[in-house]
Amino acid sequence: MPFRIRDQHGAARAVAYLMLAAAVYNLVASVxxxxxxxxVELVASGVAALGFLTIGVICLRRPRALPRLFWPAVPLLSTLTITGLNYATRDTTLGPQLFYLWPLLYSASFLGRWLTVATVALISAGHGAVAxxxxxxxxxxxxxxxxxxVAMAMTAFVVAGLRERNSRLLEVLEAQASSDSLTGVANRRAFDRELARTVRAAAGGGDPVALITVDVDxxxxxxxxxxxATGDRALRAVADALSDVPSPGERLVARLGGDEFAVLLRAGPDEALRYAERARxxxxAVTDLPCGPPKLSIGIAVLPDHARTAEELQRVADAALYQAKERGRGQSAVAVTAA
Known part of the structure; x- marks a missing residue:
């Protein structure tokens, strides 16, 4: 069954604390x-406590050493363990049933909907067998x-609902933190992060990466x-053009500040130049600005044709932009191929 761990660090901590608590509880109560x-019973209980302690330490110190399937299996194994202990002790009182809350909360907090449903069903079946x-x-x-x-199902429903709500809020906050409030395109923070990632991918033998720097003349x-207000409308028009013009590959449009924009484009020099000219x-062609359509000066540099690193790519693209301005503005310039 496909699954995705939400906050693996938190999941590892939750399992670690459970196992460490179980080790202490088992040692005190059963030994x-x-x-x-x-x-024989004392030795078995001591071995179980040692096993809990070992797993807890691994989850705390080296969670990545555990197999991927360990994490979705934890609530199911915990439920089976609790059911087995309740069945062995013939305990049908409320206290032991409360231990079912841990696998339930774990599933609802860190796993997907279907694994949470499976955990609730297993808890229901386990408690039913004992009762x-x-x-x-x-x-x-x-x-x-x-x-x-019913209590377990409602608890799972509430916790999963709160988790989904928090996830949506985090997505909104992340989007706000990485986008420019005026134009809606990426901001400098998002651009710097994507530039580093894209350059690493290109260095590994991927497609070329074009950096297109844009200034409003x-x-x-x-x-x-x-x-x-008109200046803001002009900036939005530029951002819309850079975002709407068809591109030959993946792209990221960003406003770096003021009237400065940048586009990361998976393309070579010729394709990047065609994209830049279509954007200009x-x-x-904008007709609804009282100041008339703004003119753009554009510089283009491509990795690996013109640069080898992210810093060099930015420097060479800026040099090409200044070259376009020196030629009279309102035009595009491509960097000189590196020797």
Whole structure:
């Protein structure tokens, strides 16, 4: 069954604390408080406590050493263990049933919907086996089993709902933290992160990476002559053009600050230049700005053609941008191929 761990660090800590607590509990309740019981039982309990301790330490110190299937198996194995202990002790009181809350909360917090449903079903079946086996009154057993099943299902529903809500809030916060509030494209933080990732991928033999740097020509004059509201509309028009123009490969459009934009594009020099010229033409066709369509100066550099590192790629793209400005602005310039 496919699964995804939500917050593996938190899941590892949860399992570690459970195992360490189980080791202490087992040592005290099954060994120290029962010194006089048959030696075989004491040794078995001591070995179990040692096993719990070992797993807890591994989860705490080296969680990645455990197999991937360990994490979704934890609540199912825990449920079976609790059921086995309750069955062996013939204990149908409420206290031992509360131990079922741990695998339930673990599943609802860190695993997906279907594994949570499976955990609830296994808890229901396990408690039912104990209740119907050792409760003298069948009606009482049925009522007890139904109450535990409903309580566990409702708890899982509430916890899973809260988890989903928190996940959506985190996604919104992450999107806000990585996007420019004015234009909706990525901000510098997101750009720097994606630039480093993309360059690493290209260095491993992937497609070439083009860095396209864009400046709005005489943007200060737009703000001074037509007001900041018009300047903001001009920036949004540029961002929309860079985002809407078809690209030959994956791209990330970012506003780095002020009137400076950048585009990361999976393309070679010729394809990047065609993209840049289409974007300039799209901006030039804007008709709803009182200041007229803004003009763009664009610099283009490609890894590995013009640079080898992210820092060098940025430096060479900026040099190409300045070259476009020196030629008279309103045009694109491609960096010189590295020797």
């Amino acid at each position: 120290l408080m029962k010194l006089g019981e048959p030696l 119907f086996s050792y409760m003298a009154d069948t009606g009482h057993a049925l009522a007890d089993w139904f109450a535990i099943t 005489h943007f200060k004059s737009i703000n001074d002559g037509w007001g900041h 033409a799209r901006v030039g």
